[in-house]
Amino acid sequence: MGFCVLAKISKRTVTFWYQSDSNPYAPLKMRESNEIPLYFYVNGNDFIFGAAARERFYKNDPHAYGNYFEIVKDPAKHFSIYGNKKPVKQLFYYGIEQYLSHFLNTVLYRSDSIESYRQQFPLRFLFDDDIEDNEKSLIENLFQEAGYFNLDRIGYHHTLFNILAQKQILPNSKAILLMNGIDDVLYLNLYKNIKAEALGSAKLHGQGADPRVKILADMIVEYIILQNSYLSINKDSEIAFLLPFCAALLQNISPLIKGEAELSDGNRYWFNVRERNLNDRLQYYANDGMIFTAIDDLLRANNLPPDAVILLLGSEEISTAYFSDKLLKKYHHVTALQPVDVKDTMQSIFQGIANAGYSVKTKAPTAPPVLARPPLPTPKPPPPLPPKKESNAPKPVNIPRLPEIKITQNTKNNPVKPPPLPPKKK
Numbered sequence: 001m002g003f004c005v006l007a008k009i010s011k012r013t014v015t016f017w018y019q020s021d022s023n024p025y026a027p028l029k030m031r032e033s034n035e036i037p038l039y040f041y042v043n044g045n046d047f048i049f050g051a052a053a054r055e056r057f058y059k060n061d062p063h064a065y066g067n068y069f070e071i072v073k074d075p076a077k078h079f080s081i082y083g084n085k086k087p088v089k090q091l092f093y094y095g096i097e098q099y100l101s102h103f104l105n106t107v108l109y110r111s112d113s114i115e116s117y118r119q120q121f122p123l124r125f126l127f128d129d130d131i132e133d134n135e136k137s138l139i140e141n142l143f144q145e146a147g148y149f150n151l152d153r154i155g156y157h158h159t160l161f162n163i164l165a166q167k168q169i170l171p172n173s174k175a176i177l178l179m180n181g182i183d184d185v186l187y188l189n190l191y192k193n194i195k196a197e198a199l200g201s202a203k204l205h206g207q208g209a210d211p212r213v214k215i216l217a218d219m220i221v222e223y224i225i226l227q228n229s230y231l232s233i234n235k236d237s238e239i240a241f242l243l244p245f246c247a248a249l250l251q252n253i254s255p256l257i258k259g260e261a262e263l264s265d266g267n268r269y270w271f272n273v274r275e276r277n278l279n280d281r282l283q284y285y286a287n288d289g290m291i292f293t294a295i296d297d298l299l300r301a302n303n304l305p306p307d308a309v310i311l312l313l314g315s316e317e318i319s320t321a322y323f324s325d326k327l328l329k330k331y332h333h334v335t336a337l338q339p340v341d342v343k344d345t346m347q348s349i350f351q352g353i354a355n356a357g358y359s360v361k362t363k364a365p366t367a368p369p370v371l372a373r374p375p376l377p378t379p380k381p382p383p384p385l386p387p388k389k390e391s392n393a394p395k396p397v398n399i400p401r402l403p404e405i406k407i408t409q410n411t412k413n414n415p416v417k418p419p420p421l422p423p424k425k426k
Contacts, residue, residue: 010128025350049095058265129187158196181208181317184240209317217242
């Protein structure tokens with residue numbers, strides 16, 4: 001049976017998909033979602049990965065862990081499981097393997113443990129733009145050290161550009177500036193052409209969303225704090241967390257924007273804000289120049305005129321008509337990535353994995369070499385013993401035996417008279 005599990009990794013979440021045999025790829029859900037918040041809980045032999053661990057983390061449980069890519073920077077930080085002390089970086093490995101075991105048991109209906117599948121298990125990683133190169137290597141090394149040899153990194157952008165070129169959305173001749181907003185950080189990645197040859201990159205903190213999206217998130221957080229004065233939250237962090245939610249709200253906006261918003265701790269709160277107030281605040285927003293300057297600097301550093309580049313808006317936080325119209329005032333070629341384009345790209349990725357026989361054959365352009373465990377050396381027969389060295393001692397000489405001396409009998413009668421006895425004393 002051919003199968004594969006793909007994990008998309010960002011600073012906040014891990015999202016799982018799978019494919020088995022000739023079936024189309026599908027989300028790998030353990031409970032209600034295939035997107036899992038990056039939180040862990042370990043106490044004795046209990047290990048929890050996901051939303052339940054997040055709840056414990058925000059209740060200040062000492063056995064709960066969050067901010068994974070920050071805490072791994074401390075090499076002295078450890079956790080204990082099954083009575084063994086482990087470095088904190090292995091939390092991620094235990095969490096992912098819990099999902100792989102779930103896949104074996106509930107999708108493939110295998111009763112075997114994951115240990116017997118590690119070496120050949122087809123596992124693929126797709127890293128989001130907020131993951132640094134050293135963090136990518138950290139994750140890959142964790143699984144290579146654990147014995148996962150059928151492991152690879154997905155070259156997502158190369159496949160995406162090919163799909164868009166087939167749809168005649170991207171021409172072959174122009175450079176591509178992919179813009180992606182994650183947690184209110186705007187990532188700019190410049191590529192030479194659809195072959196995804198990287199030219200340069202930049203990131204802008206606080207610019208990762210359409211201004212209307214960010215202002216709406218700010219208004220919602222303000223409303224929640226006002227109605228729940230006992231809350232102690234990080235406002236900037238919660239605004240960044242709510243950006244995707246607010247982007248979806250603005251797709252079908254109404255004069256009264258209301259509903260329930262889920263904060264980063266998983267708790268939901270009612271809110272009620274007016275579109276008129278949103279538009280009033282928008283008039284005072286004047287940070288567009290920062291984005292234009294960053295784009296111009298990146299193009300100038302690579303000797304590219306604005307007309308030779310297509311700006312591709314890659315995330316829902318910036319894929320809005322308002323943000324696109326702002327960019328079109330200065331740049332001639334701006335297009336937004338659609339959900340169907342993402343779906344087609346993922347389908348193409350899994351098709352490529354299936355064509356390779358669900359094994360690692362060719363590496364993605366940015367993937368480091370995956371190290372395989374070397375086979376044990378074949379025992380060699382012992383070398384022959386060296387010939388015995390000749391001794392320097394002189395060889396024994398065969399001395400002839402002396403002839404036996406024959407005693408000849410004397411035939412003459414010549415007896416010997418003994419001396420006389422002394423006289424007896426009287």
